[in-house]
Amino acid sequence: MDKCVGLYIHIPFCKAKCYYCDFTSFDNQNEKMAPYVFALCEEIKQYGEILQDRQVDTIFIGGGTPTVLPLALLEKILKSLKENFKIESSFEFTVESNPGTLNKELLYLLKEYRVNRLSMGLQATQNKILKSLGRIHSLEDFYNNYHLARQMGYQNINVDLIFSLPDQTKKEWADTLKYIIKSEPEHISCYSLIIEENSYFGRLKKEGKLKEASDELDRELYHYARKILTENKYHHYEISNFSKKGFESRHNMNCWKYKPYVGMGLGAHSFINGQRYHNSYNLDKYIQSQGKIESIKEEIESIPLTMQYGEYIFLGLRLTEGISIKDFESQFNISFHALFGEKVKKLIEEGLLIKKQDRIQLSLKGLDLANIVFAEFLP
Amino acid sequence: MVLSKQERTRNFCIIAHIDHGKSTLADRIIQKTGLLTEREMQDQILDNMDLERERGITIKSQAVRLVYKAEDGEEYIFNLIDTPGHVDFNYEVSRSLAACEGAVLVVDAAQGIEAQTLANVYLAIEHNLEIVPVINKIDLPSANPENAKREIEDIIGIPAEDAPLISAKMGINIEAVLEKIVKEIPSPQGDENAPLKALIFDSVYDSYKGVIAFIRIKEGKIKKDMRIRMMSTGKEFEVNEVGVFGPGQFIVTNELTAGDVGYITASIKNVKDSRVGDTITDADNPASEPLPGYKKVNPMVYCGMYPADGAKYEDLREALEKLQLNDAALVFEPENSVALGFGFRCGFLGLLHMEIIQERLEREYNLDLVTTAPSVIYKVHKTNDEIIELSNPTDLPDPSEIKYMEEPVVKAEIIVPTEYIGSVMELCQERRGEYIGMDYLEETRAVLTYHLPLNEIIYDFFDALKSRTRGYASFDYELIGYQESDLVKLDILVNREVVDALSFIVHKDKAYERGRKIAEKLKQEIPRHLFEIPIQAAIGNKIIARETISALRKDVLAKCYGGDITRKKKLLEKQKEGKKRMRQIGSVEVPQSAFMSVLKLE
Numbered sequence: 001m002d003k004c005v006g007l008y009i010h011i012p013f014c015k016a017k018c019y020y021c022d023f024t025s026f027d028n029q030n031e032k033m034a035p036y037v038f039a040l041c042e043e044i045k046q047y048g049e050i051l052q053d054r055q056v057d058t059i060f061i062g063g064g065t066p067t068v069l070p071l072a073l074l075e076k077i078l079k080s081l082k083e084n085f086k087i088e089s090s091f092e093f094t095v096e097s098n099p100g101t102l103n104k105e106l107l108y109l110l111k112e113y114r115v116n117r118l119s120m121g122l123q124a125t126q127n128k129i130l131k132s133l134g135r136i137h138s139l140e141d142f143y144n145n146y147h148l149a150r151q152m153g154y155q156n157i158n159v160d161l162i163f164s165l166p167d168q169t170k171k172e173w174a175d176t177l178k179y180i181i182k183s184e185p186e187h188i189s190c191y192s193l194i195i196e197e198n199s200y201f202g203r204l205k206k207e208g209k210l211k212e213a214s215d216e217l218d219r220e221l222y223h224y225a226r227k228i229l230t231e232n233k234y235h236h237y238e239i240s241n242f243s244k245k246g247f248e249s250r251h252n253m254n255c256w257k258y259k260p261y262v263g264m265g266l267g268a269h270s271f272i273n274g275q276r277y278h279n280s281y282n283l284d285k286y287i288q289s290q291g292k293i294e295s296i297k298e299e300i301e302s303i304p305l306t307m308q309y310g311e312y313i314f315l316g317l318r319l320t321e322g323i324s325i326k327d328f329e330s331q332f333n334i335s336f337h338a339l340f341g342e343k344v345k346k347l348i349e350e351g352l353l354i355k356k357q358d359r360i361q362l363s364l365k366g367l368d369l370a371n372i373v374f375a376e377f378l379p
Numbered sequence: 380m381v382l383s384k385q386e387r388t389r390n391f392c393i394i395a396h397i398d399h400g401k402s403t404l405a406d407r408i409i410q411k412t413g414l415l416t417e418r419e420m421q422d423q424i425l426d427n428m429d430l431e432r433e434r435g436i437t438i439k440s441q442a443v444r445l446v447y448k449a450e451d452g453e454e455y456i457f458n459l460i461d462t463p464g465h466v467d468f469n470y471e472v473s474r475s476l477a478a479c480e481g482a483v484l485v486v487d488a489a490q491g492i493e494a495q496t497l498a499n500v501y502l503a504i505e506h507n508l509e510i511v512p513v514i515n516k517i518d519l520p521s522a523n524p525e526n527a528k529r530e531i532e533d534i535i536g537i538p539a540e541d542a543p544l545i546s547a548k549m550g551i552n553i554e555a556v557l558e559k560i561v562k563e564i565p566s567p568q569g570d571e572n573a574p575l576k577a578l579i580f581d582s583v584y585d586s587y588k589g590v591i592a593f594i595r596i597k598e599g600k601i602k603k604d605m606r607i608r609m610m611s612t613g614k615e616f617e618v619n620e621v622g623v624f625g626p627g628q629f630i631v632t633n634e635l636t637a638g639d640v641g642y643i644t645a646s647i648k649n650v651k652d653s654r655v656g657d658t659i660t661d662a663d664n665p666a667s668e669p670l671p672g673y674k675k676v677n678p679m680v681y682c683g684m685y686p687a688d689g690a691k692y693e694d695l696r697e698a699l700e701k702l703q704l705n706d707a708a709l710v711f712e713p714e715n716s717v718a719l720g721f722g723f724r725c726g727f728l729g730l731l732h733m734e735i736i737q738e739r740l741e742r743e744y745n746l747d748l749v750t751t752a753p754s755v756i757y758k759v760h761k762t763n764d765e766i767i768e769l770s771n772p773t774d775l776p777d778p779s780e781i782k783y784m785e786e787p788v789v790k791a792e793i794i795v796p797t798e799y800i801g802s803v804m805e806l807c808q809e810r811r812g813e814y815i816g817m818d819y820l821e822e823t824r825a826v827l828t829y830h831l832p833l834n835e836i837i838y839d840f841f842d843a844l845k846s847r848t849r850g851y852a853s854f855d856y857e858l859i860g861y862q863e864s865d866l867v868k869l870d871i872l873v874n875r876e877v878v879d880a881l882s883f884i885v886h887k888d889k890a891y892e893r894g895r896k897i898a899e900k901l902k903q904e905i906p907r908h909l910f911e912i913p914i915q916a917a918i919g920n921k922i923i924a925r926e927t928i929s930a931l932r933k934d935v936l937a938k939c940y941g942g943d944i945t946r947k948k949k950l951l952e953k954q955k956e957g958k959k960r961m962r963q964i965g966s967v968e969v970p971q972s973a974f975m976s977v978l979k980l981e
Binding site: 255270314 | 943
């Protein structure tokens with residue numbers, strides 16, 4: 001069953017850091033792009049050997065902004081992937097992009113290397129809001145490049161949106177959704193803004209200078225999105241994700257379904273052979289290691305069985321279809337009821353969980369309070 | 380002429396307000412007397428507990444014996460007795476003073492006299508001590524020594540023209556202080572052949588020697604193997620060791636005679652058997668009368684202390700027992716709260732004493748505590764003419780059984796810059812104070828006297844006083860008695876259940892405001908639940924304030940960044956851990972911080 005594996009490639013560079021972002025990414029280290037890509041390709045090569053018995057079925061190049069790399073460097077990575085893994089056209093091969101960094105040459109290059117899914121970070125359709133998030137693009141950039149990609153034959157496009165932004169009105173969120181529905185991407189992610197402590201917004205919040213949306217407003221925006229997207233034939237398949245039928249993100253589905261994945265590049269996380277670990281977050285260290293896997297691995301964690309139960313459940317419950325008790329039992333060979341019967345009963349009574357034959361899933365209320373449910377299943 | 384040992388002895392203490400330089404001056408005196416090399420000098424030898432040093436106060440009295448070669452060529456024995464500087468330890472101060480013939484009064488040249496200093500000086504004068512005024516901190520740019528001298532003369536009424544102007548910090552003019560001690564403080568009196576009378580002015584517990592009693596011999600002598608009797612209890616012990624206080628160490632001697640200050644050990648297992656203020660006499664040749672002034676100290680303030688982790692109950696008991704070995708004023712007994720589980724009702728001399736014990740339990744014994752609101756002792760007169768002394772609000776009888784109640788009242792003296800008189804009077808008014816009088820110390824400062832109910836000052840009076848006077852007011856109080864008062868018990872209900880640990884007794888006129896503030900505070904402290912939670916303040920069946928914690932609407936993480944499950948898991952685990960640390964009240968989980976937060980409402 002573990003014969004399949006997903007690959008994640010991290011590109012830790014951006015033109016500018018967005019105000020809400022605390023992820024591993026730099027906007028002032030362009031001179032390190034080339035040595036970084038060199039080290040990354042070395043790492044890819046090593047994993048090519050390590051994973052040669054595995055069937056790779058999804059690749060996701062994320063960031064940062066992968067499309068901020070000069071074409072030659074991006075090509076070097078794509079080439080390295082092609083040389084070290086057998087890439088079938090049946091793969092889901094995604095590249096994340098900022099609408100302000102796309103152009104014909106780049107889209108052509110990606111296509112040439114069998115990238116078949118494009119993810120575009122739009123976030124909102126109001127240029128005023130985009131500016132207030134520190135985004136480097138405008139709605140027009142998105143419009144032009146979205147249609148360019150369509151013309152060039154990209155048939156699976158995701159658009160990322162964020163709601164509960166400071167000062168964002170209900171109408172602005174409704175307008176954003178309306179615009180996107182009209183554009184008809186195959187996949188839409190709607191993320192409720194998280195104020196990360198180590199982001200610019202996090203610092204503003206600490207100084208008391210950030211106007212956060214109330215929980216009440218946040219939920220109103222969330223359920224509005226749910227309603228309108230569902231009415232327009234988008235399937236709400238994960239807490240924050242919607243897609244046309246058959247266009248669910250396979251790469252992310254693997255993660256939620258407790259399937260293994262390997263991350264390459266700075267700070268990338270892996271889950272394979274019952275272990276979790278991640279690469280160093282230190283850019284210079286990563287470059288100096290020249291991609292040697294063993295010298296950049298950190299926090300290797302063998303997951304105890306009880307924790308595996310918890311992880312399996314809380315990741316699975318992120319999906320609206322929830323988890324199948326039968327699947328759980330065949331994965332771990334233990335009675336689900338004996339382990340969690342009482343807890344599930346309590347959570348159903350509290351209206352947070354629903355039981356449908358063999359499946360357990362979050363209720364509408366449970367979608368809002370998922371952490372409470374998840375925490376219950378951790379040891 | 381050869382002077383006797385008694386004639387060459389000077390027993391004295393130093394009186395100063397916190398921060399006015401008592402410890403620094405003590406250090407300088409120890410240095411100048413030359414018994415210690417620089418290297419042996421521990422910083423601030425008299426304050427040997429970290430906690431005390433951090434707070435800049437001295438908790439337990441100690442003494443040090445020094446030898447000073449004066450200008451007249453004689454070697455004098457100085458017994459410097461340290462006194463606690465705070466009102467909570469008033470009785471201990473008075474016993475320390477009773478061991479001295481004189482007091483060095485240190486006044487800050489920049490700040491002048493403060494309320495605590497004044498209280499202790501009056502106490503010293505009551506004990507017929509010779510007061511030697513000293514003006515300290517003359518090195519400060521803001522120093523005004525002439526003003527400080529005038530204050531001493533005007534307020535205390537003792538001459539201060541010749542007061543040495545010193546800087547203990549810089550070591551300026553310390554010799555002048557030493558000479559003043561020799562010349563102005565009388566030598567002790569007392570007949571060494573009379574039956575033994577020794578005053579216990581402090582005691583500490585040592586795990587090897589048992590109780591070490593600090594004593595001043597008033598009459599007679601004491602030596603090893605002698606059989607002694609504690610005059611208040613009649614308990615007898617055999618003396619194991621007699622000695623004096625070298626700087627930082629005990630020095631064993633053959634005997635102590637009238638006028639001496641030193642210590643004894645006698646296999647005493649509990650500090651309760653060597654109470655401060657008690658008189659030690661010779662069991663075989665007892666004195667007919669004990670020394671005057673002994674009283675058993677009684678706690679004035681009580682609160683419940685509970686281990687945050689219920690499993691640490693026994694640890695808390697052991698820690699309290701250990702602290703009690705060294706602190707006869709600390710009392711405790713087991714109690715049980717529905718909200719907090721098993722813990723102890725503890726009694727303290729005052730608020731500062733309570734805070735110090737809490738901090739010591741937390742720091743030295745590594746205990747995480749939840750404490751309930753402090754309470755004073757109320758006298759409940761029941762309809763059947765029984766009188767109950769009540770220190771725990773939950774023990775209040777049914778109102779139908781109560782004829783009337785009394786509460787303790789203190790006399791408070793507040794020294795305050797004149798510009799803040801208005802706001803301090805307002806504060807005292809708010810706290811049900813009765814104005815007694817006001818005296819101007821000088822043009823810019825006055826001393827206000829009020830009678831205040833003790834229960835109005837045990838919460839946050841100090842803080843309120845400080846914030847309304849920008850820290851310029853100083854404050855001192857003493858218990859003067861009980862008065863009848865219209866008191867009610869205020870209960871707090873969380874989700875319609877009474878939380879016993881939050882109940883307290885309050886004056887009827889204050890109940891509404893206090894209830895409203897607590898409800899507001901709890902609303903901030905208790906996290907949202909899946910359901911709406913009413914928080915109510917009630918007197919009997921009557922609800923006087925209400926707040927509502929609305930139901931939790933959102934607790935979900937939108938995104939797992941790049942497969943970083945570990946980070947998400949840590950968040951969930953933290954959430955789960957936080958839940959474990961909460962107290963369950965009915966179906967509501969209340970964080971421990973909520974119990975503490977209602978203690979500070981402003």
